[in-house]
Amino acid sequence: MNIVVCVKQVPDSAAKVVVEGGRVSWGDAPLVLNPWDEYAVEAALLLQEAAGGDVTVLSVGGESAKEALKTALAMGCSQAILISDPALDAADSQAIARVLCAAIKKVGGVEAAFFGRQAIDGDMGVTGVQTAHLLGWPMLGLAARVEFENGKLRVERSFEEGRQIVECQLPAALSISKDIGEPRYPSFMGIRKASRAEIPTWDLAALGIEAPVSVVRWPEVFNPPVREVKTEMIEGGSPQEIAEKLVAKILEEKVL
Numbered sequence: 001m002n003i004v005v006c007v008k009q010v011p012d013s014a015a016k017v018v019v020e021g022g023r024v025s026w027g028d029a030p031l032v033l034n035p036w037d038e039y040a041v042e043a044a045l046l047l048q049e050a051a052g053g054d055v056t057v058l059s060v061g062g063e064s065a066k067e068a069l070k071t072a073l074a075m076g077c078s079q080a081i082l083i084s085d086p087a088l089d090a091a092d093s094q095a096i097a098r099v100l101c102a103a104i105k106k107v108g109g110v111e112a113a114f115f116g117r118q119a120i121d122g123d124m125g126v127t128g129v130q131t132a133h134l135l136g137w138p139m140l141g142l143a144a145r146v147e148f149e150n151g152k153l154r155v156e157r158s159f160e161e162g163r164q165i166v167e168c169q170l171p172a173a174l175s176i177s178k179d180i181g182e183p184r185y186p187s188f189m190g191i192r193k194a195s196r197a198e199i200p201t202w203d204l205a206a207l208g209i210e211a212p213v214s215v216v217r218w219p220e221v222f223n224p225p226v227r228e229v230k231t232e233m234i235e236g237g238s239p240q241e242i243a244e245k246l247v248a249k250i251l252e253e254k255v256l
């Protein structure tokens, strides 16, 4: 089965993201493969191991996004393609979806497109759905297990309340939940292969599309209001005494 995984490069989850001069900044923190997309890569590789085929990883971003693509290559993806064009600088998610749709068509013969649950910087969780819509493919969300049986994709979806089995014909788009299992670490051989890989870059002309119109703008971004936090150490001669003082304090502050 030929699978595409769409991945975004994002600031490391440990980065302190702040607004400076009206722009979002994460200082010197490294940029990484979006953690939710690591699960999507893992799911695609598991399916490839069971059903054969290739896993192509795609990212829309700047030159630096090649590092995120290399992480996916080191995990075991067959090939990676960067889609980069200055016209995409302030692209909204629908514009990104249009670009991903064109790229998936250009890769050719793609039977399944995998997405992360959300990007940890933008956090909208809509790009996969929008891409599926443009492709005219069904979307199976939050897959915790993916199988290919009798020509059908069989997906176990996971929620807090339980699990569901859903099935559909290919082609289809999927978003992957963390219940798929821990993403594999890149192997030593994988890292060496990825470090030497030549990653092609496609611009909008290569995709044969005009710059997609972005209708959503973000004219203002600001830091959340600072919350005043008071810290009080509760002391006592025994754990029981400390616990009693803590309970009294919690009741006094009407926390419970």
Ligand SMILES: Cc1cc2nc3c(=O)[nH]c(=O)nc-3n(C[C@H](O)[C@H](O)[C@H](O)COP(=O)(O)OP(=O)(O)OC[C@H]3O[C@@H](n4cnc5c(N)ncnc54)[C@H](O)[C@@H]3O)c2cc1C
Pocket: 006, 007, 008, 009, 024, 034, 036, 037, 040, 058, 059, 060, 061, 091, 092, 093, 094, 096, 100, 114, 115, 116, 117, 118, 119, 120, 121, 122, 123, 124, 125, 126, 127, 128, 216, 217, 218, 221
């Ligand atoms: C301050 C700010 C505010 C913004 N607000 C909005 C807004 O309100 N509405 C809007 O439409 N756009 C907005 N954008 C733009 C938006 O962040 C990008 O369009 C982004 O690429 C998609 O949205 P997301 O990051 O929320 O991704 P999500 O929709 O959360 O991503 C879901 C999945 O889609 C895939 N994916 C997402 N981005 C890419 C990519 N670049 N390449 C490959 N795969 C990808 C990944 O698999 C990812 O896990 C904003 C950008 C900024 C900087």
